[in-house]
Amino acid sequence: MNIVYTDNNATTKVSPEVLEEMMPYFSELYGNPSSMHSFGGNVGGKIQEARERVARLINANPSEIVFTSCGTESDNAAIMAALELNPAKKHIITSAVEHPAIKNLCSYLERKGYHITFVSVDREGHLDTELIYEIIEKKADDIAVISLMWANNETGVIFPVEEVARKAAEKGILFHTDAVQAVGKIPIDVKAADIAMLSLSGHKIHAPKGIGALYVRQGIKFPPFLKGGHQEKGRRAGTENTASIIGLGKASELAKAHLNEMDTRIRGLRDYLEAELLAKIPASSVNGDKKNRLPNTLSIGFDAVEGESILLLMDQSGICASSGSACTSGSLDPSHVLMAMKVPFESAHGTIRFSLSTYNTKEEMSYIIEAMPPIIKRLRDISPFWKK
Amino acid sequence: MWEYNDKVKDHFLNPRNAGEMKDADAVGETGSLSCGDALKLFLKINKSGRIVDASFMTFGCASAVASSSALTEIVKGMTLDDAEKLTNDDIADYLGGLPKEKMHCSVMGQDALRKAIRSYKGIEILAKPGNTICECFGVTDLEIIETVKQNNLKSAEDVTFYVKAGGGCGKCVEKIEEIVESILAQA
Known part of the structure; x- marks a missing residue:
């Protein structure tokens, strides 16, 4: 059976071009980039090229890119650095719909005595920016950092991070964004928005798992999260994951080249999938603002059926996606994102997230469109909540 | 996964036996939309008090559907007195075991069956006895105590998996821990 992979917000396949560029650095070109000899130094040159490529994707200077092990490490490093730089400030502002990398870190810091404001979202997933601006006006001196995701992993809804970042910068407040889902899907310009720190992850943009990066604006005296050697100019100790860094560089170059295709062809495929599923399946609804959304993401709820059951039947047809129900993650409530948006239980439990990449085709969308209606009908036929 | x-x-x-039974003699319902799973059990009962047919409608994950299906297969042919003694373990055993995190699906089967039989026998089902511990899922201290004893549970996490x-x-986790510890201390 062919696999139709529409779970690219979870992870992506490594591009063949990326893998090809990485291969020599697993074997013959194994030198340590920190070594004095040219055998190692040549690897250092290749890492510098990767740094330039990542920088170009988000309009940063190469020296502002710090390689890390993943998006979660980037997020942790950014928040902990902000706290260390502002030891007297005890207030952190974030949103109620962040990825666990930020959400659970902030909950941990709350238990350690920090004051955290988890800013709410409305039914469409829009952030209550007024609340943020009010707090900034009144208590700017106590805010250590504002951290907001650029785009939501479950719904694809995009936050106005540039606007908030500028207002934060005006008040001298550090602003961090978890842009793991946004990078490579929409254009990002850290300079235009005056962003202080930005997290990104390799495996969401066709680089391997286990590599990420943190953009740190020039002039910030960034204290390292991992302490040790002098790598990454003292901002992240540990011998470089050379092959993966080189892979992330190549993937960034490709992602920049594919931004236009994301905005046109992939957005078209997503819209086609969305329109057809809504038309063919009664009592279905899209979660989140349909306009202000990543071009590759569709979060769609089917009333009166449950996500895990849907996913397992989809699996029988070779279709990979995610659910907004939590049965799959071990917790029992629907996802915190859908709950924060006050999506009714009826559709939240039956929410499926499709997330596309540039590898998806129209034929695949047509296949999903044919496969889904009988799956939902089959489960509704045995659901006590389905009113025919 | x-x-x-x-x-x-x-x-x-x-x-097996999925779908509504129009001429059911007894119906038992448990769970709700907000809980994420629910089961409606239908029984056909003959004059001598034997279950001659059973069917179900279920909203929930794969193990909820499988537990409901298994339940209907198990109870067919049973007397009501025997069926009343059925436990969630019997359902899980019939299926060759469920992941620990999914044991609440088998508990749901036991609950719906008891409700169906009690309503058939005309036993009034009163409001849940005991004090509500978990507001999210409406679980009382007496239910938790029964489940812990019946299944030899050792932790609050076990209780979550079962009921x-x-x-x-998560606000009630500490209270659940206290209940589990007090039972373990008695044992």
């Missing part, structure tokens, strides 16, 4: 055995998969993909209590907002 949950690891289900082949029998659970089979009962999910090919559920969901503590699996929502």
Whole structure:
């Protein structure tokens, strides 16, 4: 059976071009980039090229890119650095719909005595920016950092991070964004928005798992999260994951080249999938603002059926996606994102997230469109909540 | 992804006795939309008090559907007195075991069956006895105590897997821990 992979917000396949560029650095070109000899130094040159490529994707200077092990490490490093730089400030502002990398870190810091404001979202997933601006006006001196995701992993809804970042910068407040889902899907310009720190992850943009990066604006005296050697100019100790860094560089170059295709062809495929599923399946609804959304993401709820059951039947047809129900993650409530948006239980439990990449085709969308209606009908036929 | 055995998969993909029974003699309902799973059990009972047919409608995950399917297969042919003694373990055993995190699906089967039989016998089902511990899933202290004793549970996490209590907002986890510890101390 062919696999139709529409779970690219979870992870992506490594591009063949990326893998090809990485291969020599697993074997013959194994030198340590920190070594004095040219055998190692040549690897250092290749890492510098990767740094330039990542920088170009988000309009940063190469020296502002710090390689890390993943998006979660980037997020942790950014928040902990902000706290260390502002030891007297005890207030952190974030949103109620962040990825666990930020959400659970902030909950941990709350238990350690920090004051955290988890800013709410409305039914469409829009952030209550007024609340943020009010707090900034009144208590700017106590805010250590504002951290907001650029785009939501479950719904694809995009936050106005540039606007908030500028207002934060005006008040001298550090602003961090978890842009793991946004990078490579929409254009990002850290300079235009005056962003202080930005997290990104390799495996969401066709680089391997286990590599990420943190953009740190020039002039910030960034204290390292991992302490040790002098790598990454003292901002992240540990011998470089050379092959993966080189892979992330190549993937960034490709992602920049594919931004236009994301905005046109992939957005078209997503819209086609969305329109057809809504038309063919009664009592279905899209979660989140349909306009202000990543071009590759569709979060769609089917009333009166449950996500895990849907996913397992989809699996029988070779279709990979995610659910907004939590049965799959071990917790029992629907996802915190859908709950924060006050999506009714009826559709939240039956929410499926499709997330596309540039590898998806129209034929695949047509296949999903044919496969889904009988799956939902089959489960509704045995659901006590389905009113025919 | 949950690891289900082949029998659970089979009962999910090919559920036995699924669908509404229009002329049922007894109906038992448990769960709700907000809980994420619910079961409506239908029984056909003959004059001598034997279950001659059973069917179900279920909203929930694969193990909820499989547990419901298994339940209907088990109770067919049973006397009401025997059926009343059925436990969630019997359902899980019939399926060759459920992942620990999914044991609440089998508990749901036991609950719906008891409700169906009690309503058939005309036993009034009163409001849940005991004090509500878990507000998210409406679970009382007496239910938690019964489940802990019946299944030899050792932790608050176990309780969540079996009756969901503590699996929502998490505020009651400490109270559940206290209940479990007091039972363990008695044992």
